[in-house]
Amino acid sequence: MNVSILGGGAWGTTLAQTLTDNGNLVVIRDINKEFVEKINVEHVHPFFGMSIPSSIRATLDLKETLDFSDVVVLCVPTKAMRMVLKECNKELTKPTLFINVSKGIEPETSLRVSEIVEEEIDEKNLMGYVALSGPSHAEEVILRKATALVAASKNEALACKVQALFSNEKYMRVYTSDDVIGVEAGGAMKNAIAIVSGVASGMGLGENARAMLITRGIKEILSIVLALGGKMETVYGLSGIGDLIVTASSLNSRNFQCGLKIGRGMTVEEAMGSIVQSVEGVRAIHAGHEIGIKYNLELPIIDEAFKVVEGKLSAKEALHNLLSRSLKTEKYW
Numbered sequence: 001m002n003v004s005i006l007g008g009g010a011w012g013t014t015l016a017q018t019l020t021d022n023g024n025l026v027v028i029r030d031i032n033k034e035f036v037e038k039i040n041v042e043h044v045h046p047f048f049g050m051s052i053p054s055s056i057r058a059t060l061d062l063k064e065t066l067d068f069s070d071v072v073v074l075c076v077p078t079k080a081m082r083m084v085l086k087e088c089n090k091e092l093t094k095p096t097l098f099i100n101v102s103k104g105i106e107p108e109t110s111l112r113v114s115e116i117v118e119e120e121i122d123e124k125n126l127m128g129y130v131a132l133s134g135p136s137h138a139e140e141v142i143l144r145k146a147t148a149l150v151a152a153s154k155n156e157a158l159a160c161k162v163q164a165l166f167s168n169e170k171y172m173r174v175y176t177s178d179d180v181i182g183v184e185a186g187g188a189m190k191n192a193i194a195i196v197s198g199v200a201s202g203m204g205l206g207e208n209a210r211a212m213l214i215t216r217g218i219k220e221i222l223s224i225v226l227a228l229g230g231k232m233e234t235v236y237g238l239s240g241i242g243d244l245i246v247t248a249s250s251l252n253s254r255n256f257q258c259g260l261k262i263g264r265g266m267t268v269e270e271a272m273g274s275i276v277q278s279v280e281g282v283r284a285i286h287a288g289h290e291i292g293i294k295y296n297l298e299l300p301i302i303d304e305a306f307k308v309v310e311g312k313l314s315a316k317e318a319l320h321n322l323l324s325r326s327l328k329t330e331k332y333w
């Protein structure tokens, strides 16, 4: 099958390799000329530098990419998603399946990618939508290390199609789900908790504190997912706890790294500016805070993190606020 990928960064180019391993032909569109040349001329991953299959083609041309296939993988940072989808809608000539692998919430609107797709892609151009998410460092998938993802769609047949497209018996196993909200919201919010976990490490707190923040963070992700209409079981799955485990304590995670730098004293702008790839977690903290206000949720960790990233509170003061809250019974729902 032919597959088009929008965004040839760390994850997009890595997934291009997986799709090629599975016998598909892939064209990547990126706006970075240097990346396009690295893929086409040197046949190397633009971020990791290792060889990738020479059949993977890259281009700057959106129309050429969309004409290549009716299956499009969305892999640009969420902040660029609406603009990219608007451009796509102008160029599309056939119903297209959109597979979103970006894990973020749109700045300003706090919308999930499925909602942006619904707003920007005309019905005649939209075959369907699948969110593909889960614990997956590109750095490991590019080395073909065993990984599992979940493909969520309201349309079961399309979820199964994406499951078959990406799965292989060597290193990639994909599950299906019907909970698009749970997969998207959980995948975005775990980046918020990964930043918090990084801040704690950067401040010099220990593993106890990290476990406390991650575990109580799961409670907050669950509150948000349920408020938005997602399912509890999804939060306990690959796109929720699974992704949190891999993100919230690994130096491979740019969100954890960003938090680490904030915890060591950098401003949010300095920390984000020092990381080349997209960091979605700071925006997720804002979105989580806004969703909490809208649905009247108790989100102490996200609310304190919001004050820290807004520069209103130091990380030390935020920790003090969390520890000095009234004592409670441990409840998860």
Ligand SMILES: NC(=O)c1ccc[n+]([C@@H]2O[C@H](COP(=O)([O-])OP(=O)(O)OC[C@H]3O[C@@H](n4cnc5c(N)ncnc54)[C@H](O)[C@@H]3O)[C@@H](O)[C@H]2O)c1
Pocket: 006, 007, 008, 009, 010, 011, 012, 029, 030, 031, 032, 035, 047, 075, 076, 077, 078, 080, 083, 084, 101, 102, 103, 104, 136, 137, 138, 139, 276, 277, 278, 280
């Ligand atoms: N890196 C990972 O391990 C990983 C794993 C799973 C999911 N993700 C998610 O995938 C998304 C992308 O992450 P990434 O790591 O590939 O980021 P990245 O910063 O490495 O790559 C993003 C790419 O998008 C391109 N881009 C930006 N604006 C564009 C536009 N308007 N049109 C076309 N291309 C554009 C950039 O040039 C860049 O190559 C994020 O939401 C991230 O959370 C990443």
